[in-house]
Amino acid sequence: MSSPQRPVAPHSYGSQRPPAAVPIGPVGAIGVDEMQLTDEEVARRMSWLEITADDIANLTSIRDVARGYAAEVIEDLYRHFLAFDETRAFFRDEQTLRRVKAMQTEYFLRLTEGNYDREYVRDRLKIGAIHQRIGLDVKWYLGAYNFYLRAVGSRLMRAFQDDPERGRACYFSLKKLVFFDIGLAIEIYLTTIRRQEEAIRELSTPVLQLRAGLLILPIIGVIDPTRARQLTEQLLRSIRANRAKVVVMDITGVPSVDSRVANHLVQTVEAARLMGATVIITGLSAEVAQALVLVGIDLNRIRTVGDLQGGIEEAERSLGYRVSRVEA
């Protein structure tokens, strides 16, 4: 399906940038390139849907029939869109409507053009991403496919009145391709949502300055390589900006500490050390520490203190605050 909000010249999706007219969320840009579907993956999906050379031949054989009914189906579809507030909201004026119909027609005709290759997949993902971005819920998106199949189905049957067997075969081929496209659409929706969650997670790891030279970094959630990199970069930036000497990194909220997570932590600690700051890790339970030692992690390389309170006290001591307290 095509974007209701932006004119796209035919065959130009590949180089298209996120359009300015479309509201772009503050975080989590589309991940079409990150999805990187290989030729093998495309082939694998096709075979899961049992799309064979026969199906492709069926599809291309109805090219002319499709050209015949395309305009009518589009009109029906948009009447349906306009009958529901939730979908009507996307068509603010006549011009938008015309533009989107043109793109929709192009997509419908593309379905019977053959060459369902990586480029085809890319186009589907791009278009899916745009729909996700403008805020069209997946239920409307998928519902439109249902409408389309129904509208096309009856017309195909009529066109193949004299050979219903053939009509049915072509319809099934079309249905397979539509399911292929639906799969891609759902996937790009999910991927985009996941990206947004990651970005939100990044934003939600604050580095707090408790007092001069002392930073607190509470980590909540999963630490994967991406997150570890973000955390380290953020920490190093804060150390530089605040001329921090000690950092208390609290991992109470990290749900699965294993060797890889420990490795990330050790690397973050070492990077901070290179910048002249000491890191104290808190919130590592004795049980987890024991498990890590059994796994073979050298915890001597990192300073750990049971809880956040204890960590802050130790940090203050190493910054010389104890001296001032004793003198007071």
Add this chain to the structure above:
Amino acid sequence: MSEISTEPLVMPIANEADIVAARQRGRTMAIELGFAGCDGTLIATAISEVARNILLYAQRGEIILCCVELGGRRGLSIEARDSGPGIPDLRKALTDGYSTSRGLGLGLPGSRRLMDEFAIESEVGRGTNVTMTKWVR
């Protein structure tokens, strides 16, 4: 041979959240079975390690958790299986510090230390299967 006393629980592994889920589920099952909390954590850590290997090297696979009983003793058995690339040299893979991904190379040998029983089968191009058990003390 251990006798299966409950339905095995199959948990798909395809992302980080799945690892957390498998780990937490394993820990809960361990506690229900009568394991001490610290042993529950050892089991959870071993699950993390093998689940992470699935995600890292095979992209997807599954963790199967199963309560087992043998000669009156109860235990938790964990199977991690995938149809990924497989491991060409198991002896190397089980050596501390051996990693093909610039990791610490402690996941497999570490899990072996965390659990009571540990077995691994792998075939290049076919996949990997790690089975491990811990017994209630």
